[in-house]
Amino acid sequence: MTTSRIPYADLPVEVRRAVEAHTGPVLDAESEAEGFNSSVAARLTSPTGTYYVKGLRVDHPRVWAQAREAEVNPYVRGTAPALVARVESGGWDLLIFEAVDGHHADYRPGSPDLPKVVAALRRLAEIPCPPIELRYAEQRLARYAARPEDLDQFAGHALLHTDWHNTNVLVTDQGARLVDWAWATQGAPWLDAAYWVIWLIAFGHDPASAEQWASRVPTWQAAPVGGIDAFAVTNATMWDEIGGDDPDPWTARMVGAARTWRDYRKA
Known part of the structure; x- marks a missing residue:
């Protein structure tokens, strides 16, 4: 909406x-x-x-x-x-x-912004989850998971941003800054890197390249393979629902990216 x-x-x-x-x-x-x-x-x-x-x-x-x-x-x-x-x-x-002076992150292959986004993901992973009321990742994703047991993979104690739209990442001379924290969530520490993978694919990366960038984030390196597989399936289902029968071009691109990653993880 x-x-x-x-x-x-x-x-x-x-x-x-x-x-x-x-x-x-x-x-x-x-x-x-x-x-x-x-x-x-x-x-x-x-x-x-x-x-x-x-x-x-x-x-x-x-x-x-x-x-x-x-x-x-x-x-x-x-x-x-x-x-x-x-x-x-x-x-x-x-x-x-x-106000922050900067530009919206460019996620396209070869962009000089990509290492700065990785650095922002690393910094975020070091911030303890604050003692405030947050939704849990397993709650947010419950209706889209293929199996109830998949939700256990998404649970955790990390503070997550979760909305890696490139306009929510401002690249400044001092590095990337994250804005729009409305969807801040508590969950598994590798989930933010996983959310970013879908955006990278939407901006032209193939799944292997997108995961290569995510692998520069230590939390991704520690992620369970089964958890990543389940997340890819879950997010494809979520974007299918968001897209509906007649998605606008922007949403259609995200639906396609989520499906592409799901199929890559299933192969």
């Missing part, structure tokens, strides 16, 4: 005042074109600096994502941009982050 985007300037005055209590007067607001999940997503410039604001109306069915991101942020600073404030005003729930 995509969310309609509105310009920052169209927010009620009281909401913008609440934001500017943390940012200072906004001199410029540039809406972000990428992303599907926020009604407002904009880069703000003020005398105190540059910020990124995103959010939803409080009655939006996915507003829970705002709370999840706010809760996880203190534990992932350095890997993710720092949260400046969460603003709830005038029927809106907004998150204000420090």
Whole structure:
């Protein structure tokens, strides 16, 4: 489900005042074109600096994502941009982050961004799972698993990002930073590398090349072969459901990538 985007300037005055209590007067607001999940997503410039604001109306069915991101942020600073404030005003729930200068990761074969994404995966694996309420990977994947016992392979105590859309990885001069933590999850430590494999295939890697990149992450090296096999099957089923009978081109590409990896693991 995509969310309609509105310009920052169209927010009620009281909401913008609440934001500017943390940012200072906004001199410029540039809406972000990428992303599907926020009604407002904009880069703000003020005398105190540059910020990124995103959010939803409080009655939006996915507003829970705002709370999840706010809760996880203190534990992932350095890997993710720092949260400046969460603003709830005038029927809106907004998150204000420090802005990060960078570009969306290029996952294509030969991209110089790939080693930086590997480094981000390595850093993330070193962060202890925070003492906050998170969904478990085996819960999220339960309806798609071919066998109930496969779910045991996905369980664990690691903090996972799980949404490796390339727009969620910003490549900066200091390395790759991870944004949009709405789907932060607790599970097996190798799962983030496995989620990344599907995206690599979608961007033109063959499965062997994609797994080669994943193998540079120590958690992948320790993953059980049967767990990876089960995950590939499970995710193909998930993407088949997301795609439905008439997927848009972007979704169709992901469905195809997930099927390709599943078939490779089964061969």
